[in-house]
Each structure stands twice: as C-alpha cells, then as structure tokens.
Amino acid sequence: HSNGSIEILRQRFPIDDFTNITPAIVSKTHLQLHTTPSHPLSTLRALIESAYSDFTHVSTISPLVSPYKNFDELSFPLDHPGRAVTDSYYVNRDMMLRTHTSAHEVEMFRKGETKWLLTADVYRRDEIDASHYPIFHQVEGARIFNTDASGMKEVQEDNERLSNLLATANIVIEDIPHISATNPVQPGHDPVFSELVARNLKLSLNNLLLNVFGDVAGISKKQPLRVRWIEAYFPFTSPSFEVEVFFQGKWLEILGSGVIRQATLDTAGVQNKIGWAFGLGLERIAMVLFSIPDIRLFWSTDARFLSQFEQGKINIFQPYSKYPSCFKDVSFWVPQDTILHENDFCDLVRDTAGDLVEDVKMIDHFIHPKTNRTSLCYRINYRSMDRSLSNEEINHVQSQVVARLKDQFGVEIR
C-alpha cells in the first residue's frame, strides 16, 4: 500500500484499518478467466448458459462492491461470520471484493430482469490446498414470476415441460419436501405458489445438471446421474436447498438455492413477484469434467495447460509431469494478546510464494502451561506446477515467509 491508498482495477481507494487485500489478489482481479476463450471455466460457463438460452446472460461486472451490497441487501445479520476481516477481502471499510454473485441480485432485479444468469469471479479468504483458492467463479441464476393467475400458469406450464424432459432421462434424484417445518414458506407467501416455484427451481436445476454431467467420461452413460437435494439455510432465501452430485464415490457439493426472500425483491423495487435463485461454483465442477487435479491450474499461463483446451469442448486434461514437493516447517510463539488467524497465515504465505505453494497445514498447536503463550507449527508444501524448484529458491522464499511473520505479527521463531 503506497501513500495510504491502493489501486484496484484502475481505481484508487484510501486504505484503513479494514484493508486486508494483498497484492497477490489485486494482481488477479482483471483476469476474467470465465470469459477467456478456450479456458475450461469459459467453456463451462457457456455450457450452463446454453441450458438457459432464453435468460439474460451477464459476465462482466466488477468484483468491487460495498459490504452493504454483498451482505445487508441480502438480509445478512450484522454478526454474520462472513463479514469478518478474517473471512473476506476488504479494500477498506466501505469497499470489498464480492464473496458471492448474489451481491448483484438486487441490481439485476432493479433493472427489471426477470430471468437471468450472471457469471463472475468471487473472493474468500481460505485455507490452502488442491481444492481451495481465494478466488473462484460462480454462476448466479434467477427467475421471477408474477404473483397472479398468469404467473401461476407460467410456472405450471414450465414445470410440466421440465418434468417431461426428466421423465425419460437417466437420472436418480433424492428429493426432499419443497417446504417443511425446518425449511419454511415465507410469511407473506402463498404456500401453493411457493411450492410451485421451489419445484420449478428443482426441475430446472436437475435438467441443468443432466446437461452438464449427463454424458461425461467418468459418469458413465449407462450409470444414472445421481443428484440429491438437501435442506439448507441462506439469509436471503426460504425455503433453501443445496444440491450434491455423486461422482467417483463421493457426494460433491454443487450449489445453493432457494425461494428468494421477499425483502430482496422489495429492496429492488419489484412488486407482485415471486421467484427462485441459485448460486453455483464453477471450479469444482470443471475439475470433475476436465479431470483437473489442482485448482491452481486454472490460473496457469503455461501453454502445456492452456493449449489442451478448446472453447466449447470438454476433454480430459493430460497432466504433464508432477514436479517434486518440498516441505518446510515453521514453528513460532505467538505474542500474548495477538490472534493469528489461519487465513492470515495463508494470505501471508500466498502473497510471498504465489502459486508455488500447494498446501498449508497446521501440524502442531499448544499453549504453554506456565507462560500461557501459544505455539504454532505450520508445514508448507511448495511445488510448482510448471517446473522443478531448486532448494535455494525455496529456502529463499521460506526465509521471506519467516521474516514477514516476525515483521507483521511479531512472532518469535522457535
């Protein structure tokens, strides 16, 4: 941060006590992988859009939003953990990087959009391993209907159409009730209409998943696609659902969804409508579809990665040789009255080592019985996806990590 300000996407912002966005993150905000031709994330976006061909498609909205837009407009309570500086990236108290594409729901509805998809990069502070990266991509989808006889007819006809499509499909769906005591209809909603909307949401997403996973290598054409619906909670939907897809012996979390809370539509100035929304993460799905083993690969500029893909084509990624891992441990005492959150440690490592870091694990944690001081030990796994790393290079990076730990958190190395 220079001169008490920070530049992001050609805009300058003052910094304050909330500022926690790192140069490593800022440097990726303009990349737009989801619209980069031939990139797997772009192919997946287009595939999802093709399943909603009569919807408005948006994919170029800036990630800079106010916390109000990311949280308050969506009824997040003031004490929601997602608001914490340990969980989200803040430019300053008034500006952050969106943590989800739902941040644009109100804006889309306010424009009068009634059926839309919005794809974008989203940012969350997180641990470091092969399936977590602080930037990922989501598709938000929403559809609203008039709360009159014409709207009800529209939902019913669409439900009819979608259930006909599914009737002959090779899919096994584990469903749950659309509405229940623990997943209630909203006070202002007609339960019959809310059920029809929840059913439309489920039918529409079951069809989407069939389009996305239906005939992919790995999920055999003979074996049915297995989808399960789970009760969920989001501050901005009720009833709410999560969806999982069975893949290689495991249930994969795919998306969150639900009937839009009326407060959201009220804030957008939309009257006499009811509808659904979903938010789906692209990386996990793309890792499965393209057999991409490490989430960092999406950010690779190596031709051996990029040249394997063609826009609109789903093919299996052929990994080039895996280079050796190099493990380095760092143990230290945390000063009393200092809290060193794991995400602070991970951001420090990521900002120092970039994508050379594959994995960070806490391997020891204890409190000294006499002094009450906390001792932590982290094991960092360094590995490049593109080349062999020399011991010298890693030692240098590790010494920078150690120096910054002392500098920024005042820890005492053991």
Ligand code: PHE
């Ligand atoms: N925004 C939610 C998330 O990121 C997903 C979601 C979107 C849930 C729309 C409900 C409706 O987890």
